[in-house]
Structure formats: C-alpha cells, structure tokens
Amino acid sequence: MNHWLFKTEPSTYSVEDLMREANQTCTWDGIRNYQARNFIRDQMEVADEILLYHSRCTPTAVVGLAKVVRSAYPDPAQFDHTSPYYDAKSPADNPRWLCVDIQFMNKFITPVTLEVIKKTNVLNDMVLVKQGRLSIQPVTATEYKAVVKFGLG
DNA sequence: GCCAACGTTGGC
C-alpha cells in the first residue's frame, strides 16, 4: 500500500466539506499537473491512505486522513465546458487528466503544521518541504506514521 | 495580497 499527501485550499474545499459529503466520499478532480497525474495513473490504488493538507491558510497543516476508494479514471471536469477545470485540448478518446475518489477517514485532534513538519527530523525530508508546488505527492510509511501519531496523539 | 519558485506554452 502507498501513502500520499493531497493538498487543498480550505477556502475552496476543506476536510470539513469532505465530512459532509454523501458517504463522506468525493471525486478528487481538477488535478492539472503531469507529475501528479502520473502518480495517480501509475501508483495509486484502492485503500491507499492519504494525508489531507490545507494550503494557503493559517496555519498550513495536515488536518486529517482519507483513503482511495476508486482508482484512476478520466476526470469528468476536463470535458465539462462549464467547469474551471475544462481542457479543450484533452482528446475524448485519450483523456489527458485523471482523478480518483477518496473517502474521509479521520480528522486530526491536533493539525500537524508545516512549521512542526520542518522542525521534526523524521518529517523534514518530506516532498512537502522539498518540492513546494506539487499538489499530490508520495509519503513514506515512516512519514505517514509519524504524522498520524502527532495528529491523533 | 505579494512575490519567489517553478511548471507550461509557443515562437523560432
């Protein structure tokens, strides 16, 4: 099983929004970055566990957990003219962008802030710290366990 | 809201 970190801006979509969805499940659409797309396509599987991270807010932090409940399929938003994620250049017979469905698992008692992650030895090599702009990124099992321990402990 | 970092686009 793989572990991931998904970023979201809480002003657009937050962990609380996910908790209010039917079955606490949503489609994680709108990923428009090839590196992130390739992770979804090549490595993401049902039951993979996800750290949900709130970006562009105060404080930026991992705020909860989710899991993959449907593996990669074409992102419907790329073909929807009314969507901000519409992509006129994506061929219908070979969709450029993929998405997964995720289900809420847990909301942290204590959000694990970027500040703490940077200060913690087992966490400060996370892709989050090294590669600031990647919105879907792999997390090692060790990193995952450490973040969960902070968040739920 | 600013702006540095960095990914993408497109002319050549």
Add this chain to the structure above:
DNA sequence: GCCAACGTTGGC
C-alpha cells in the same frame, strides 16, 4: 528542442 514569456501555486 531551446528558452523567453507567461501563468499558477502557495508560504509568508
């Protein structure tokens, strides 16, 4: 296929 221009992300 290089790289300047442009657009977006995200910490602060």
